Amino acid sequence: MNIGEVAKAAGISTKMIRHYESVGLLPPACRTAAGYRQYGLADIRTLQFIRRSRDLGFSIDEIRNLLSLWQNRDRTSREVKALAKEHLDELEKKLQELLAMKKALQHLVSCCQGNHRPDCPILEELAGDSNHLSMTGLSLSP
Numbered sequence: 001m002n003i004g005e006v007a008k009a010a011g012i013s014t015k016m017i018r019h020y021e022s023v024g025l026l027p028p029a030c031r032t033a034a035g036y037r038q039y040g041l042a043d044i045r046t047l048q049f050i051r052r053s054r055d056l057g058f059s060i061d062e063i064r065n066l067l068s069l070w071q072n073r074d075r076t077s078r079e080v081k082a083l084a085k086e087h088l089d090e091l092e093k094k095l096q097e098l099l100a101m102k103k104a105l106q107h108l109v110s111c112c113q114g115n116h117r118p119d120c121p122i123l124e125e126l127a128g129d130s131n132h133l134s135m136t137g138l139s140l141s142p
Contacts, residue, residue, distance in 0.1 A: 057091060
């Protein structure tokens with residue numbers, strides 16, 4: 001199959017296939033005499049694995065580790081679970097940070113009158129000229 005057919009089958013763009021080859025997630029494709037990339041079913045499965053891993057937010061390095069574990073039948077599921085658990089913990093931390101940002105922004109929006117006057121607590125807080133968030137125990141900085 002050519003790169004366009006594989007991209008369609010795997011649900012990703014041809015540009016991403018080239019990228020995954022360049023970073024070593026996908027082995028270089030075989031080439032025809034004319035230089036066109038040729039792929040097989042194993043490549044589609046690998047690309048689908050990569051796409052699903054990216055959909056779950058795994059980084060390129062984490063996906064490299066997952067691919068290595070997937071291809072190694074001597075691996076233990078403990079190794080896979082540890083990697084996934086570490087990623088889950090990172091996602092939880094990011095989620096908590098996002099929720100704190102949301103709460104801080106909700107507070108600022110509720111403090112702003114949104115009228116014809118130039119006074120704006122949102123801009124004042126961003127400029128450090130106010131203590132709207134400090135009164136609630138929230139902070140814009142991590």
